[in-house]
Amino acid sequence: MDTEEARIYYTIVIETGVIIFLASFFIGIMIWGHRKIKLSYKDKIFTESLIAENERARIAADLHDELGSSLAAIKLYLECLEPYNIKEKESIAITGGYIDNAIAKIREVSNNLTPKALQRDDFFAAAREFCETTARSARIQLRFTSVGSLPGIAKENEIHLYRIIQEIITNALRHGKPVHIDVSIIVKNKQLHIAISDDGDGFDKESAKTATGSGLHNIVNRVHLLKGIIYLDTEPGLGTEYTIEIPI
Amino acid sequence: MFFTVLSNTSAFSMIIACVIGMARFAGILPAYRPFVFFIWMAVANDLFSYLVINTSNNNVINSNLYVLVEYGLLLMTFCRLDGSRMAKRYYFLFIAGAGVWILDNLLLHSLDHINSIFRVSYSVVILLLSIRQLSVLIVSEKRSLSRNAVLLMSVSFMFFFSFKAFFETFYILQPPFSRSFYFNLFAIFWVINLLTNLTYAIAILWIPRKQEFTIP
Numbered sequence: 001m002d003t004e005e006a007r008i009y010y011t012i013v014i015e016t017g018v019i020i021f022l023a024s025f026f027i028g029i030m031i032w033g034h035r036k037i038k039l040s041y042k043d044k045i046f047t048e049s050l051i052a053e054n055e056r057a058r059i060a061a062d063l064h065d066e067l068g069s070s071l072a073a074i075k076l077y078l079e080c081l082e083p084y085n086i087k088e089k090e091s092i093a094i095t096g097g098y099i100d101n102a103i104a105k106i107r108e109v110s111n112n113l114t115p116k117a118l119q120r121d122d123f124f125a126a127a128r129e130f131c132e133t134t135a136r137s138a139r140i141q142l143r144f145t146s147v148g149s150l151p152g153i154a155k156e157n158e159i160h161l162y163r164i165i166q167e168i169i170t171n172a173l174r175h176g177k178p179v180h181i182d183v184s185i186i187v188k189n190k191q192l193h194i195a196i197s198d199d200g201d202g203f204d205k206e207s208a209k210t211a212t213g214s215g216l217h218n219i220v221n222r223v224h225l226l227k228g229i230i231y232l233d234t235e236p237g238l239g240t241e242y243t244i245e246i247p248i
Numbered sequence: 249m250f251f252t253v254l255s256n257t258s259a260f261s262m263i264i265a266c267v268i269g270m271a272r273f274a275g276i277l278p279a280y281r282p283f284v285f286f287i288w289m290a291v292a293n294d295l296f297s298y299l300v301i302n303t304s305n306n307n308v309i310n311s312n313l314y315v316l317v318e319y320g321l322l323l324m325t326f327c328r329l330d331g332s333r334m335a336k337r338y339y340f341l342f343i344a345g346a347g348v349w350i351l352d353n354l355l356l357h358s359l360d361h362i363n364s365i366f367r368v369s370y371s372v373v374i375l376l377l378s379i380r381q382l383s384v385l386i387v388s389e390k391r392s393l394s395r396n397a398v399l400l401m402s403v404s405f406m407f408f409f410s411f412k413a414f415f416e417t418f419y420i421l422q423p424p425f426s427r428s429f430y431f432n433l434f435a436i437f438w439v440i441n442l443l444t445n446l447t448y449a450i451a452i453l454w455i456p457r458k459q460e461f462t463i464p
Contacts, residue, residue: 001425001426001428001429001432002426005425005428005429009429009432012433012436019410020407023406027382027403030382030386031386031393033386034386034389035393038390038391038392041390205461206331209463209464217463220461220463224391229460230460230461231458231459231460231461232461
């Protein structure tokens, strides 16, 4: 190469180096910005879920303390009535039955909002209780298996795990109308594996991503909050299977 | 001697990614398979070129044919990563690219001549698609970008094809530089090619075995 060519060549080499540096710097800044956005998004979900849980607890308390006790008082006064004939006696009995059902429903709703079992026992017992109650009320076959334990797990994380299972099963019953649901929770190799499958209607995953309902969003958000990964296997007519892996 | 070693190392460095792709292929998600096919085709072309150069001294024909196949496979890669939502757009890009290839290799020139118009065009298209893919990833990905195969693929494509477009321009304009100048210029390209092939190997290692469900 002559001097002129050498000058041009070294200019190209230097420009190549500068472009590589600038492009790498730009990409590095974008990734750093993405990390910041991810952290603020995580904080946002955490705050929203905290507010939602507090609101749930407040509503559950109001339902149980205010509405529940009012209905109990109504039933008490109803039982004090003296019926004149058999027809009135039957009406009082039927009304008492409706009030009992309403009280039971309020208790169930209140428990779903703030699971007492989670406050009393650990996550596995609470999840099992929820599954058994749901199987009875929805009249489906729900098989629950659990292996291992979660010692030292924070209470708010237990609530997130409980809500994930609650939301998945509620979604399945509401949209898929399954006959069987299998719930498996296994602690193995410092990972919590949750697998929930049903034989319901299934759904189109891509449409669900853009749907306005918040159920699936809540599930995914809570899994991400726990630094987990969620896999979803579903197609219309072929049931649904959720597989969730959460590091402990 | 150094340039010979560099040239051969650069050409055959893709074998690392090829072997990793073969070992992991059964577990690789369908969305990433066109990328693995692209790696295999590249290695096949390199091996064929090596044989042809050692016999007839001219690998231009297979090289001109290979770039069209490479373009198609890369478009398929981007299409699959997009979830095949805008497949029509990619079909259009391929047809347009094929038109430019026919113009460059059959009408304006011949197949046994180094033709760079198509190479520059498709390099620009791949570069733009890479930049787009990178921006989509940064904006919509809620998970960590560390160990993200798509990020690595997009960045590699971005660097490689931008320099490929730059270097191929020299063949179009044919400035009157010496053989030594072009040889040294190609040395830069070999280094970039070597680094790109190594990042392809890492990208294949990072390809997930199961598709995580996320909501944008």
